[in-house]
Amino acid sequence: MNNHCLPKSEKLCSRTAINRLFAEGSAFIVYPLRIVYRIDENSTAAPQFFINIPKRNFKRAVKRVYLRRRIREAYRLHKEILAEPLARRNQSIHLAFLYLDKNLTDFKSIEKNMIEALERLVQRTEPQQTTES
């Protein structure tokens, strides 16, 4: 069965790790989400993620909390899409989800975007055997 648990070890809390992620990571957009990621080869650690809703776009804390919870739930329910291939390839990943739109969206569309984003991540992190030995 799929494991939908989301313990604290899968959250990205360290300030230095986050700074490294933004300094060295790659990014793409599945609107309204912007995904920043950084791959560690030869590591068995579980993927770590965090969510950022810019205060600039949502002044009220209620709306930021609303979005953070829905994005988190979408990730929690579908993270196996990403975790399973990474574990097979001996990779670990740091992830950041940034919400770009200035309006609220419902869970259905966030879920759809999340699935698409995770599937693209799996493709993008495919190791290129042609370049590296």
Place this chain on the structure above:
RNA sequence: ACAGCAGGACGGUCUGUCGCUCGCCUCGUGCGGGAGGAAAGUCCGGGCAACACAGAGCACCAUAUUUCCUAACGGGAAGCUAUUCGUGAGGGUAGAGUCGCGUAACAGAAAAGAACCGCUGCGCAAGCAGUAAGGGUGAAAAGGUGAGGUAAGAGCUCACCGGGCUUUACAGCAAUGUAGAGUGCCGUACGUCUUAUGGGUUGUAAGGUUAUGUACACCGGCGCCAUAGGGUUGCUCGCCCGAUGCCGGGGGGUAAACCGCUAGAGCCUUGUGGUGACACAAGGUCGAGAUAAAUGACAGACGCUCUCUUCGCGAGAGUACAUAACCCGGCUUACAGGCCUGCUGUAUUU
């Protein structure tokens, strides 16, 4: 019944699947707790903590009717005075002093010791002098009405009315009110100015402990005594410290963990006192503690409100505002909907 005024209290419920966080244990597919009335704005006042602190003057900021409440407040309660809105229940605003100085747009002759027209006297006239009754302007025009008086007029004088000041009596803890007497004293607002009271700074990322660990900041003691410099609230005076030497302690950075961190001016009930804010007594009770930040996501059902309606057990739409970050007391602002108590107006019935 409808419309409204004031005060108070509330602000969804249940089921299933998958999760988060804290605590406890019998350590598992366990049990229990888990946002608000404003948690918000960060506008006041405290607690707590660290640092600072001889003192004087000026400056700066805040407050300013009375009595009371409170740990405290710039908050609250009950009053007082003036003014204003409402038919009304009621609501809003203002409230230390004022000798001097400044400002009062436009219009108007003039915005404070006023002469444009008018009126009166003198004069042939030009004009000079007097005059605030009347006109016109304005948000505001020198208290109002009447009589006397006068060349014409004017608190110039008098009567009554309105206001101010002084004073006496009574009521009230007081602000103040009521009544009497005296005084012709009679624009208003704002600013400046004056007086009284209060004000050290920084906020839990405070601050403390542990771990890792090194080139230097910092602290203590001794020494040196001369200036640069620094601190003391912004300035002035005054005061204090004081680089480079020696000895000892130990810091920066990473920010990892823990404490601070939730039992408190706490909450609930009852009683007593008080018009009230509130106080006191007795009994009961423990109700989040996260840290890139939990308290949720999805599905369904039921409430509640509105609209449509074939008046049905129907259909559709909506279900607010706002997410703890050390903790309390207020203030301000946002809020779908109910509910309770007292009162007002209108209409109707008996």
